[in-house]
Amino acid sequence: MKKPKLATVAAQAGVSVATASQVLRGTGRISEQTRKRVLAAADDLNYVPDARAVAMRSGVNREIGLVIHEISNPLNAEVMSGVCDLLESEGFLVSVLDSRDSAERQRRHLEAFIRSSRSGLIWVPAADTPSDEVDLLANHRMPTVTFLRRLPNSPFDHVGIEDAAAISAAVNHLADLGHQRIAYLGGIATFGVRVDRLAGYHRTLSERSPFGPIVWDCEDNKRSGLDAMIALKNAHPDVTAVVCNGDMVAIGATQGLLRMGLRPGPDLSIVGFDDIQDAAVTTPPLTTMTIRPYQLGRRLARTLLDRIADPHMLRAVTMVPAELVCRDTTAPPAPPARRLAMAGR
Amino acid sequence: MKKPKLATVAAQAGVSVATASQVLRGTGRISEQTRKRVLAAADDLNYVPDARAVAMRSGVNREIGLVIHEISNPLNAEVMSGVCDLLESEGFLVSVLDSRDSAERQRRHLEAFIRSSRSGLIWVPAADTPSDEVDLLANHRMPTVTFLRRLPNSPFDHVGIEDAAAISAAVNHLADLGHQRIAYLGGIATFGVRVDRLAGYHRTLSERSPFGPIVWDCEDNKRSGLDAMIALKNAHPDVTAVVCNGDMVAIGATQGLLRMGLRPGPDLSIVGFDDIQDAAVTTPPLTTMTIRPYQLGRRLARTLLDRIADPHMLRAVTMVPAELVCRDTTAPPAPPARRLAMAGR
DNA sequence: CCAGTCCGATAAAACGATTTAGCACAGTGA
DNA sequence: TCACTGTGCTAAATCGTTTTATCGGACTGG
Structure with missing residues (x-):
């Protein structure tokens, strides 16, 4: 029995x-x-x-962990698909843990991975990650690749996005259409992602527009984007275009415009970031920066495999480009601000 | 070193x-x-x-697995939060594997869990799950709780939704508003979920409407919902209300209406299912059946813990109710089909 | 007939922890 | 002095595998 x-x-x-x-x-x-x-x-x-006995005797595991700040984020989901496909084809089992951007939960997850000697880790650090997590992993020689958010003084391989260049491209696109009052919406202040993107925004705006920057914070979800767009438009009625820190915010922002009776595109242009699947399905479809998330996931997995294969290899930081996808939320600015017949709610 | x-x-x-x-x-x-x-x-x-050595010597693991058909589905994400919170508070590590509705991938995941002697499994079976997976798990005495999709002849505990009653409530709501030509949109044909929901639809429709049922298949995502709504409306122009198999489909359907220049609600009523976070943020906000996904996740976790504590307990099938949340996509039918000023695309 | 070579199978030592039985020693009461 | 009882620690067995060294036998060649 x-x-x-x-x-x-x-x-x-x-x-x-x-x-x-x-x-x-x-x-x-x-x-x-x-x-x-x-x-x-x-x-x-x-x-x-018994996998435990096998692993114990032969020293290796073929199990890798994925610790991610938000499992339900559609961008992450597509990246994860890429990661899993490649790693599974190499015979690894990849198990996903969601930190939900809580440093405490993340700590528990990382410790569990160390205890069970996973053979590698792909990690999107939580927003308030303390710096000693890096030591924890490094001390235990855990092959680690960070993604999206780079930690200060990180000794790990990293795969990220060319944020500054991408936002530059977005601002240039808007400027080419004739916009001058261009705002930046969203993002969590702590992280490099936001810093780099803002740098791109400031630099390109100063090159292309006589007006100063307008930066408006909000959380990375549709609800916040919706509220923030309304607040931003009330505070700065002359803004004609908005660059968003992510598609979730951008989609929320288009919903906000609709509720104010404005047409995204003709009345106010919006550019997103990430090109999540929803971006093509909202009404109107979102102009955004696409990063080919599935392929990016594969690169992430490849980077980890290389690190596992040779722990002494030089640390690699890989930046992937983002490309502009023009859909219907960007258009030349319209001098008179027309109101739409169907008022929102 | x-x-x-x-x-x-x-x-x-x-x-x-x-x-x-x-x-x-x-x-x-x-x-x-x-x-x-x-x-x-x-x-x-x-x-x-070393967790492996500890587990081997003392026989227990405190690691549980979650095999799910689509990790990026927002409903699943919220359920998973509930599951993880409860299990983590009991000292378990829960790792998530995504089968992406592929029986082959799912098989690999299940085998991996068995090999590593996880102490329990929460499982949303893939759509084409062969019946011997059940034997695989049962033979190895893996404490298992299925969720959402119940397998035929399953010996496992199950937590599901009162599908028929929920759809009944949705149809009654529409009938109360005065609708008679009510269609059903979406769902994968193989599973009990769909069968039960359709049963509720057929039964209640026959009680409340002189017209026959209209059932329109589509996949469970926004893009499919969008396309299917357009096709459905063209095939049956006299339909005034649609009950959807899920919020993803329903949101897609509202987008489809907008692109046809119709107003969701006044021109055609739509009811969703699940109450995912997006449902409250789309424009217009979606009327839907809510199932309190976080609480449902906690119940799922509790069921598994009970099963682990006493493997000989009688199999339990728990059905949780769904409640109607009225937002703005349902309204009394409007006799003349007005066209909206702002045409879609 | 002996040394050498292969073949097929096995005993035993790991891997890194937990747990049980027992050992040495000090203190205590008679 | 002896028997007894705690106290503090340790040797050794155990979990389920893999791997290495070895062993007996059959065959081969000189």
């Missing part, structure tokens, strides 16, 4: 455990006759080797 | 491994003096016990 172990199989086949192990692993010199007996016994008992 | 093990700690503290173990576990009779020495040594080396 109990779970069969290797000894059970060996006993049933009338051989020693060593022999049984060699048959199952395909190593050593075994006669065809005994090989068949062992295989039959294993199949009969439907024997499954 | 290598990872410190218990023997390293013991050596540094000048005691035996047995003593070191007892200090760290807090068992046995240990003098205050040696206790301090061991603790200091462990801290100094920053020792972390």
